[in-house]
Amino acid sequence: MDELPVVIIGAGPQGLAAAAHATERGLDAIVLERGDAAAAAVSEWGHVRLFSSWPELTDAAARRLLEPSGWSAPTVGFPTGAEWVDGYLAPLAGALGERVRYGVTVTGVARQGRDKVVDGGRRGQPFVVHTRNVDGVEARILARSVIDASGTWGQPNPAGADGYPALGENASADLISYRIPDDVSAFAGAHVVVIGAGHSATHAVLRLSELARRAPGTRVTWLLRRGSATNVFGGGAGDELPERAALGVRARRVIESGMVDVVTGFRVAEFRDQGGALAIRSEDGREVTDAAHVFALTGFRPDAELLRELRIDLDPALEAVAGIAAEIDPNIHSCGSVSATGARQLAQPEQGLFVVGAKSYGRAPTFLALTGFEQVRSVVAHLAGDHESAARNELVLPDTGVCGGAGGFDEGASGCCAAPAPSVLQIGARPVPVG
Template sequence: MSELPVVVIGAGPQGLAAAAHLVEREQDVIVVERGRGPAAAVSEWRHVRLFSAWPELTDAAARRLLEPTGWTAPVAGYPTGAEWVSAYLAPLAEVLDEWIRYETTVTGVARQGRDKVVDGGRRSQPFVVHTVDADGRESRLLARAVIDASGTWALPNPAGADGFPAIGESASSRLISYRIPAEVSELAGAHVVVVGSGHSATHTVLRLSEMARRNPGTRVTWALRRGSTANIFGGGAGDDLPERAVLGSRARTVIDDGAVDLVTGFRVAEFRQEGSDLTILAEDGREISGVGRVFALTGFRPDTEILREVRVDLDPALEAVAGIASEIDPNIHSCGSVGATGARELTHPEPGLFIVGAKSYGRAPTFLAMTGYEQVRSVVAHLAGDQEAAARNELVLPATGVCGGSGDFDAAAGGCCAAPSVLQIGASPLSRSRHVAAAPRRSPR
């Protein structure tokens, strides 16, 4: 199998970085990308500004490949998704173009001639990567190893608090979006609800609040599943990612100023469409009514369907690679408190298979680009036989005061580390809100 290539699934930031490391180490590689160009997912959120600075967004091997072409690494500032693509990811993909197959979708990964059940001779067989191109032609790629860097962007979580779509969520899909909006002017005068507590939700709340200030009559409600705002506004001065700290501070300001109504402990159970408006019902019977648009920004989950015929070890709660789950659990860690992970932690019962990047984190929202770059550096060193480099940790993560997600899910306050003093909105004010009303519990329809 030594003559076979390493197949990398996905030409996003981590997939391209993996290819750069493989090329630098003179390892044969094929990158399979279902989009028409590189970083297709990043291009979809091209309007969003990252809170990581340029030095944290480029990979070392990628820089070494690019510099002979006259490319210069950006050294300051916080790019948008579009700027990340145009100034780094697209030039890198151009250098790697001969190794990338675009508009090619991976439909499955297996061992040649053996399904998941078969033990005999399994390790001596190459991987088979099943693909289909834009014209529907099916093919198979043989590989000595597979690096799955396909991400999680294609599978957003639903608004329903139990992990399944809420009652009526699918039927109301015309009024529900699972992406950060690029343009919000069309929502002027409407009542808009944002569901979620992460950075995507915060970005959206801030964008909507700016539009609401310019357009009286626009209402913005931010619905949090958590019973507390203790960790919503970030780590403040304790966060070494200053743009992330600014994001949290701005969110707190719009809440304090009354530009946004904050609803805590609201776990969506049902959507009811009444004419052109929605009523959102919570598990505890509360309602948010007169809603014209919903942005459900509750995170993403990995699509593991293509890996069903190989033996993977995933954490039962996070759907993350089991070897790193305890290090990235959002109940405990933030993206500044997790440690570096490499080839040793990313191994599976199927030797030669690695899941890297955001997909390796499963449902955990604590992933940073620099974490993924360290993963692929270590994995490629391992595949090239350089075990000393594979075991070495070359990553220094920024410190943060931002803490975990659902560990204090029902608590009034608290968390895994000291949180800033924040505005608390209890149950009594919520029941008097002009947008949220207590309602008798109804049986699901």
């Protein structure tokens, strides 16, 4: 099978970095991207500024691939998603050339001639990657190994507090959004509700609070499942991601100014139509009424459907790769306290399959781009037979000063860090993102 390519699913930051490492090591790699351009998911949140600075947002092998063309790595500032694409991801995809195929959706991955149940001869069979292009034409690609870097952007969590859509949520789809808003001017003079305690929700609240200052009559309500608003303010001076620390400071100010109404302990059970607006009922019977629009920013979850015919091991709580779950549990760790997670920890029962990037973290919201770059460096080294390099830890993360997770939202701040702890959504890794 050495003559077959490594197939990489997703041309996002980690998928492109994996291809750069494979190219550097002389491995044949194919990147399959369902969008019509590189980093299509990042482009969808291009208006959002990342918490990570430029030096934390480029991969070493990618830099080595790009620099001979005259490209130089940005060294200062905190880019938006669009700037990340234009300044790094799109040039990287261009340098990879025909290795990246666009408009190709991966619909499933299996062992050739073997479904999940069959043991006999399994390891000796190549992977078969099932695809469909934009014209609906289906194809099959044989692969020596598969790196799933498809992310979680397409799977936002619902507003319903039990993990399923609340009553009426699907029927109210026209009035509920699951992404950080860009232009909010259409909501001037209206009542807008934000659901969620992470940094995506904070971004949305701050954008809407600016609108409320400019447009009298605009109301902003922030619904938190947690019993206290303290957790949304971040790690303060203990946070080595200064843009994220600043976000928490701004959130505290708008709440203290009275520009935003905060409702704590509110777990959404039902949305009810009020003649073009929504009433939102909590599990304990409280209601927020007359909502012209709702931004449900409650995180993302992985989609394991395309791997259903492979033998995979995911953590039952986080839906993260089982080998790294204990290291990334947001109830224990922040993104800065997680150790490097390499090929050994990411290995699946299906030999030759690796899930990397935000998808490897499942529902844990503590992923950073730097972590993903280290993952793919180690995985590709392993595939190239350089097991010493694969086992080496080359990851240095910022000390975030935050660590709280969903498990303690009834009790308030967690005690594993010096500062109050939020449920972190890092932008350098994925938006709602971002790290």
